[in-house]
Amino acid sequence: MSERAQLLLSIADDELVLGWRNSEWTGIAPFLEEDVAFSSIAQNEIGHARALYQLAAEELDTSADELAFDREPAEYRCAPLVELRLVPDWAETIARHHLYEAADAIRIEALKSSGDARIAGLAAKIAREEAYHRLHAEMWAERLAAEQRFLEAVERLWPFALGLLPADQRPQLVARLARPEQAVSPEHERGAHTPELEELLGEMTVVRRSAPAGAQW
Amino acid sequence: MVTEAEVWEALAEIPDPEIPVISIVDLGVVRDVKLEEDRVRVEFTPTFLGCPALEYMRDAMAARIDQLGACAQIEVVLDDSWSTDRITPAGREKLRAAGFAPPAPREAGGPRLVQLQSNAFRCPYCGSTDTRLENIFGPTPCRSLRYCAGCRQPFEQFKTI
Numbered sequence: 001m002s003e004r005a006q007l008l009l010s011i012a013d014d015e016l017v018l019g020w021r022n023s024e025w026t027g028i029a030p031f032l033e034e035d036v037a038f039s040s041i042a043q044n045e046i047g048h049a050r051a052l053y054q055l056a057a058e059e060l061d062t063s064a065d066e067l068a069f070d071r072e073p074a075e076y077r078c079a080p081l082v083e084l085r086l087v088p089d090w091a092e093t094i095a096r097h098h099l100y101e102a103a104d105a106i107r108i109e110a111l112k113s114s115g116d117a118r119i120a121g122l123a124a125k126i127a128r129e130e131a132y133h134r135l136h137a138e139m140w141a142e143r144l145a146a147e148q149r150f151l152e153a154v155e156r157l158w159p160f161a162l163g164l165l166p167a168d169q170r171p172q173l174v175a176r177l178a179r180p181e182q183a184v185s186p187e188h189e190r191g192a193h194t195p196e197l198e199e200l201l202g203e204m205t206v207v208r209r210s211a212p213a214g215a216q217w
Numbered sequence: 218m219v220t221e222a223e224v225w226e227a228l229a230e231i232p233d234p235e236i237p238v239i240s241i242v243d244l245g246v247v248r249d250v251k252l253e254e255d256r257v258r259v260e261f262t263p264t265f266l267g268c269p270a271l272e273y274m275r276d277a278m279a280a281r282i283d284q285l286g287a288c289a290q291i292e293v294v295l296d297d298s299w300s301t302d303r304i305t306p307a308g309r310e311k312l313r314a315a316g317f318a319p320p321a322p323r324e325a326g327g328p329r330l331v332q333l334q335s336n337a338f339r340c341p342y343c344g345s346t347d348t349r350l351e352n353i354f355g356p357t358p359c360r361s362l363r364y365c366a367g368c369r370q371p372f373e374q375f376k377t378i
Contacts, residue, residue, distance in 0.1 A: 033352040036362075040354035047267020047358075051295045121296030128297065128378050129265060129358070131327040136353050139330060 012052035013078035019045030024087045069208045073198045079190040081160035083197045094140045095153035099161035101137040106172045163188035219285045224250045227281050234270040238315040245303025256288040262299040265358040313341045320375035340365035
């Protein structure tokens with residue numbers, strides 16, 4: 001598989017899996033505004049995944065749905081950060097949201113100047129939508145800045161956040177969040193998977209697996 | 218064979234599925250219409266990538282062009298070419314009349330929280346600028362929720378994209 005397809009799938013898988021995790025708050029968020037916010041963010045992330053899968057699918061001669069739903073768990077390229085099932089812990093959810101949006105901004109910004117015009121165009125579109133996710137995450141990080149549970153969650157998830165980015169982009173995340181540098185162990189790196197992934201994929205593909213091949217929706 | 222103007226006119230009759238007061242042409246999602254040998258090629262660019270109405274709009278355009286006796290090829294363009302700045306002046310007025318505050322112009326550097334929390338947004342019901350941000354997110358990806366202290370009415374604000 002080309003480096004281009006691998007890159008597209010890495011980001012698409014992150015967005016799909018995180019979109020799924022965010023949607024787990026639909027109906028049960030601590031208050032109504034956050035129910036709406038997390039549902040809307042989930043919808044955006046899954047939309048980004050769809051567009052990225054489409055670009056990859058053209059190159060790999062398959063479809064976005066097949067890439068999203070029909071691969072084996074080991075073939076997914078998402079980072080462990082997005083796999084973690086954090087419901088019903090709001091502090092950990094906001095910590096991941098805060099770390100993910102900061103890291104995602106760095107890689108999407110870099111893709112905007114990609115030599116591949118379609119990737120650059122799509123990245124610019126994604127960046128405009130993500131700006132609202134970032135504002136939301138920043139607002140929450142500020143609101144919880146003195147809460148011990150939130151600080152501990154950021155501490156625990158920090159190596160996972162570093163693992164989301166390729167090594168050459170990590171210094172930017174360190175600088176952006178003014179956090180200490182840290183070695184990233186293999187279980188936090190992209191390529192490693194948590195036991196939660198298989199469970200998530202099983203749940204996510206129930207409908208698809210139950211439908212006959214070629215079913216139209 | 219149909220003319221480009223006829224195609225534009227026909228597409229302007231298709232309402233936005235989520236905010237039916239404006240048409241998809243008013244919304245600015247139809248980027249280009251071109252007549253080719255035996256078909257009509259339409260470039261269509263989504264508002265938000267996660268918009269669930271994407272397929273619906275694509276199919277509605279194809280069906281409408283089919284009614285004109287032409288064959289449609291709808292191409293979905295996934296780049297940064299749609300902006301809320303593309304909503305037509307007529308479309309903005311229709312939004313306002315239906316209780317949606319139209320989007321602010323796109324600025325270089327993207328949206329900022331201080332700006333969203335400022336009172337630069339006008340209530341579409343009473344015209345007061347004494348309004349506050351309730352939620353960056355709303356019932357669809359393209360809308361935020363605000364509250365007007367002037368007429369004590371919540372309203373929806375189009376996000377600037």
